[in-house]
Amino acid sequence: MKETLLDEATLLAEFEAKIDAEIKIEPRDWMPDAYRKHLIRQISQHAHSEVIGMQPEGNWITRAPSLRSKKILLAKIQDEGGHGLYLYSAAETLGVSRDQYIQWLHEGKAKYASVFNYPTLNWADIGAIGWLVDGAAITNQVSLQRTSYGPYSRAMVRICKEESFHQRQGYEIMWKMMEGTKDQQRMAQDAINRWWWPALMMFGPHDSDSAHTGNAMKWKIKRETNDRLREKFINKTVPQAELIGLKVPDANLKVSGTDSFGEPTYDHSDINWEEFWQVVNGNGPCNEQRLEHHVKAHQDGKWVRECAKAFQNNNDSINR
Amino acid sequence: METGKRNYYLEIADNAHILSHRLAENCSRGPFLEEDLACTNVALDLIGLAESVYNEIAKQLEGNISGDDVAYRRDEIDYRNCLLTEQPNDDFAHLMTRQFFMDTYHYYIFTELSVSSDTFLSALANKSLKEVTYHLKRSSEWMIRFGNGTKESSERAQAAINRLWRYTDELFTSDESYSDLIGTGVYPDQDKLKKSWMQKVDEVFFLAQLRKPENKGFQLHGGKSGRHSEHMGYILSEMQFLPNKYPDATW
Ligand SMILES: [Fe+2]
Numbered sequence: 001m002k003e004t005l006l007d008e009a010t011l012l013a014e015f016e017a018k019i020d021a022e023i024k025i026e027p028r029d030w031m032p033d034a035y036r037k038h039l040i041r042q043i044s045q046h047a048h049s050e051v052i053g054m055q056p057e058g059n060w061i062t063r064a065p066s067l068r069s070k071k072i073l074l075a076k077i078q079d080e081g082g083h084g085l086y087l088y089s090a091a092e093t094l095g096v097s098r099d100q101y102i103q104w105l106h107e108g109k110a111k112y113a114s115v116f117n118y119p120t121l122n123w124a125d126i127g128a129i130g131w132l133v134d135g136a137a138i139t140n141q142v143s144l145q146r147t148s149y150g151p152y153s154r155a156m157v158r159i160c161k162e163e164s165f166h167q168r169q170g171y172e173i174m175w176k177m178m179e180g181t182k183d184q185q186r187m188a189q190d191a192i193n194r195w196w197w198p199a200l201m202m203f204g205p206h207d208s209d210s211a212h213t214g215n216a217m218k219w220k221i222k223r224e225t226n227d228r229l230r231e232k233f234i235n236k237t238v239p240q241a242e243l244i245g246l247k248v249p250d251a252n253l254k255v256s257g258t259d260s261f262g263e264p265t266y267d268h269s270d271i272n273w274e275e276f277w278q279v280v281n282g283n284g285p286c287n288e289q290r291l292e293h294h295v296k297a298h299q300d301g302k303w304v305r306e307c308a309k310a311f312q313n314n315n316d317s318i319n320r
Numbered sequence: 321m322e323t324g325k326r327n328y329y330l331e332i333a334d335n336a337h338i339l340s341h342r343l344a345e346n347c348s349r350g351p352f353l354e355e356d357l358a359c360t361n362v363a364l365d366l367i368g369l370a371e372s373v374y375n376e377i378a379k380q381l382e383g384n385i386s387g388d389d390v391a392y393r394r395d396e397i398d399y400r401n402c403l404l405t406e407q408p409n410d411d412f413a414h415l416m417t418r419q420f421f422m423d424t425y426h427y428y429i430f431t432e433l434s435v436s437s438d439t440f441l442s443a444l445a446n447k448s449l450k451e452v453t454y455h456l457k458r459s460s461e462w463m464i465r466f467g468n469g470t471k472e473s474s475e476r477a478q479a480a481i482n483r484l485w486r487y488t489d490e491l492f493t494s495d496e497s498y499s500d501l502i503g504t505g506v507y508p509d510q511d512k513l514k515k516s517w518m519q520k521v522d523e524v525f526f527l528a529q530l531r532k533p534e535n536k537g538f539q540l541h542g543g544k545s546g547r548h549s550e551h552m553g554y555i556l557s558e559m560q561f562l563p564n565k566y567p568d569a570t571w
């Protein structure tokens with residue numbers, strides 16, 4: 001018993017040395033249980049977010065106003081599904097199957113990004129999601145490219161390339177609508193009014209209130225704090241809004257100074273944390289709808305998955 | 321643009337457009353993630369196909385009209401897609417059976433059109449054949465999987481065939497506006513197309529142990545002349561909502 005404990009201490013020291021030296025942890029490497037658990041939670045939550053995120057945008061596929069916009073939207077949603085696939089693969093390297101992850105999602109044991117529990121109510125929401133939601137996601141994911149777990153880090157590198165493309169496409173939709181008719185401008189302003197705060201909430205609670213930040217920073221799973229990332233996003237996005245004539249829905253927003261590049265930094269109101277926790281805990285406008293949609297698709301597809309499996313097995317036994 | 325030519329072009333474009341719309345409805349509803357993405361891929365190929373034809377029609381029509389105007393701003397009676405393409409997704413077997421019938425059709429019509437004397441259509445066909453060949457490979461494999469998978473999958477596939485077979489003959493009918501150019505080297509001979517289509521379907525059904533319905537002679541027509549099913553109005557009311565409501569807007 002003593003010997004195992006000693007081993008464990010040595011292994012932990014080796015693990016921490018690797019983290020300190022910025023050497024990636026790989027699936028076969030020894031890792032502390034809490035590190036594995038944290039990754040299982042974070043990567044699967046990330047994967048589920050990509051997949052659940054297909055729904056609010058998918059809500060406008062059949063109403064996309066032009067062939068070009070329909071193609072862009074379909075391709076974007078397809079990219080998100082692809083991100084889901086990379087991330088499920090990364091999460092599976094931790095010894096849990098995709099089926100199990102999906103089951104946890106359906107049982108309410110796994111979460112996904114709360115932002116997708118808000119509804120898409122007009123076409124500009126497609127622009128606002130790309131610009132603000134993907135924009136917030138990139139800010140977070142750019143720092144995650146340096147995360148300490150190898151498979152997660154590599155998935156992030158691939159994903160970031162596509163996300164910045166989504167962000168530009170989303171901004172283009174907003175920009176075009178602001179150049180357009182009064183009705184279009186009204187839709188665009190309505191969209192930022194509804195998506196601004198949910199986008200800021202994507203960075204999570206204040207670091208002082210975040211249950212997971214401590215260990216995650218120590219093990220370099222997270223590389224920057226929630227609040228720091230949120231500030232970065234605000235500083236980057238406010239000028240973009242102003243450039244096309246959109247008003248950011250925050251009465252207290254004002255320039256507070258400049259950063260080291262001479263770009264403006266901002267003072268702003270605090271997030272409505274009551275709303276934040278309500279949505280996280282299942283009481284957002286679409287929480288039930290999103291989960292039910294996913295459960296239904298999964299149940300409707302059961303016979304197809306069984307068919308594919310049975311066919312594969314039959315073929316394997318013929319070829320044997 | 322001459323009426324017969326316009327109608328023939330519209331059939332190709334509307335078939336691809338409406339079919340892709342149905343496939344796109346399935347996005348985030350697939351049986352598993354990989355298949356969800358694969359269906360979206362096919363939908364994207366088909367929109368691209370429709371878009372090139374709509375743009376060409378717009379180019380050849382008089383007046384300042386865009387491809388999107390042709391795609392979005394017509395009355396239901398002016399859409400010339402076959403009834404098959406507008407049938408609902410229902411379950412994955414219906415979706416894929418509809419796809420298999422259409423992929424087979426696209427494969428043979430583009431094979432024929434690739435040597436058409438109409439230079440736009442032959443270029444389009446040559447460009448599309450690779451995609452369409454891949455679509456057909458995918459959907460025939462699914463039919464074979466359905467038929468040889470489980471009892472349920474085979475029953476569902478057979479039910480879909482029984483339901484959708486009645487819309488297949490329409491693929492091979494000609495509108496009188498262009499019928500004089502059928503089989504002349506401009507537009508392919510419909511009987512020949514039908515024969516190739518039937519052979520492929522027979523072959524896949526044989527491998528899948530599936531069969532044509534008992535009353536296979538029962539056939540419905542109308543889409544090609546603008547007489548659609550009740551589904552079409554709902555497809556268009558969603559699809560045309562923004563262009564209709566905000567005619568002056570560009571997006
Ligand atoms: Fe993504």
Ligand SMILES: [Fe+2]
Binds near residue numbers: 080134162163166
């Ligand atoms: Fe994205």
